[in-house]
Amino acid sequence: MSPDTARQTILRAAVARLQAANIPSPVWEARHLLCDLEGITPTDIIAYPDRPVRHITQYQDWVALRASGVPMSRITGRRNFWGLDFHVSPATLDPRMDSEVLVREALALIPGDQKCDIADIGTGTGCLILAVLHDRPMATGHGLDISKEALKTAQANADYLGLSDRVRFVESNWLSALKPDSIDVLISNPPYIVQSEIQHLDQAVRDHDPVLALDGGADGLDAYRAIVETTPKVLRPGGWIALEIGWDQGQTVPNLLDKAGFLRISCHQDTAGRDRVVLGQKPDPSDLKKTLGKGRAKG
Numbered sequence: 001m002s003p004d005t006a007r008q009t010i011l012r013a014a015v016a017r018l019q020a021a022n023i024p025s026p027v028w029e030a031r032h033l034l035c036d037l038e039g040i041t042p043t044d045i046i047a048y049p050d051r052p053v054r055h056i057t058q059y060q061d062w063v064a065l066r067a068s069g070v071p072m073s074r075i076t077g078r079r080n081f082w083g084l085d086f087h088v089s090p091a092t093l094d095p096r097m098d099s100e101v102l103v104r105e106a107l108a109l110i111p112g113d114q115k116c117d118i119a120d121i122g123t124g125t126g127c128l129i130l131a132v133l134h135d136r137p138m139a140t141g142h143g144l145d146i147s148k149e150a151l152k153t154a155q156a157n158a159d160y161l162g163l164s165d166r167v168r169f170v171e172s173n174w175l176s177a178l179k180p181d182s183i184d185v186l187i188s189n190p191p192y193i194v195q196s197e198i199q200h201l202d203q204a205v206r207d208h209d210p211v212l213a214l215d216g217g218a219d220g221l222d223a224y225r226a227i228v229e230t231t232p233k234v235l236r237p238g239g240w241i242a243l244e245i246g247w248d249q250g251q252t253v254p255n256l257l258d259k260a261g262f263l264r265i266s267c268h269q270d271t272a273g274r275d276r277v278v279l280g281q282k283p284d285p286s287d288l289k290k291t292l293g294k295g296r297a298k299g
């Protein structure tokens, strides 16, 4: 008798394997892997449970990888972020839902009906800049990263999302590739993990996210110092910086912005209520002139 290759049978076996490996949400994960591989929807599984799984060996390999702790996105090579599909590679951080707070805050700074030049420092998959450009059709962007391999993935994502004509991806050590006074909004989710804590991170992060994307130096602030010190040169007057931060950096990073002369510094929280994004504005001398002008008129 030939083995039962029906979707429902194969799926049940996969759920049992993930359950035995203590993978959270085994039903959801087994279903997600099957849908991704077969190019079907969860409804297809329910509507046609007796149809055979076409890539059965590969599915079982995927389930084995997931059972061994490999993150889902590293198996499928894809991750959804801001409702868009992104390719991930060994050279890129797996985009995190928490980073969607940075996209939300950046969008609030960018009018929908005006041109705007945006730079994303440490772009990885390009998820931040591409999500922003997707929602702001008048904006153009620069995605910078020191990793050539990450930049290839970011470019592939821009092509896939049809955004290549409004973004350029450039190899750069932090902001070095940007021209002075050329940017309206600078966004970044830089590496911010304290070096000595990397070894204690969850195994899925430690083993699968590139260390270049995690390592923030002895106090986790190396990248912020490099970025915050040079951002005033590349921002236009009145331009904004928007930085993702670690949950315990809600004091230290705003202090760096303050020292660098930024105004209107604010901290914003993620859905769990933890500090997640810091904003600051470069002073605009013409605003000061206007204020002084008003003062003189009064006097």
Ligand SMILES: C[S@@+](CC[C@H](N)C(=O)[O-])C[C@H]1O[C@@H](n2cnc3c(N)ncnc32)[C@H](O)[C@@H]1O
Pocket (backbone or CB within 6 Å): 092, 093, 094, 095, 096, 099, 121, 122, 123, 124, 125, 126, 127, 128, 144, 145, 146, 147, 150, 172, 173, 174, 189, 190, 191, 192, 212, 213, 214
């Ligand atoms: C935390 S990851 C963020 C990736 C992506 N923006 C995201 O939010 O998913 C930090 C990124 O900074 C890049 N990076 C590390 N050092 C850098 C440097 N000196 N100059 C530019 N980028 C750097 C890493 O390659 C990595 O892609």
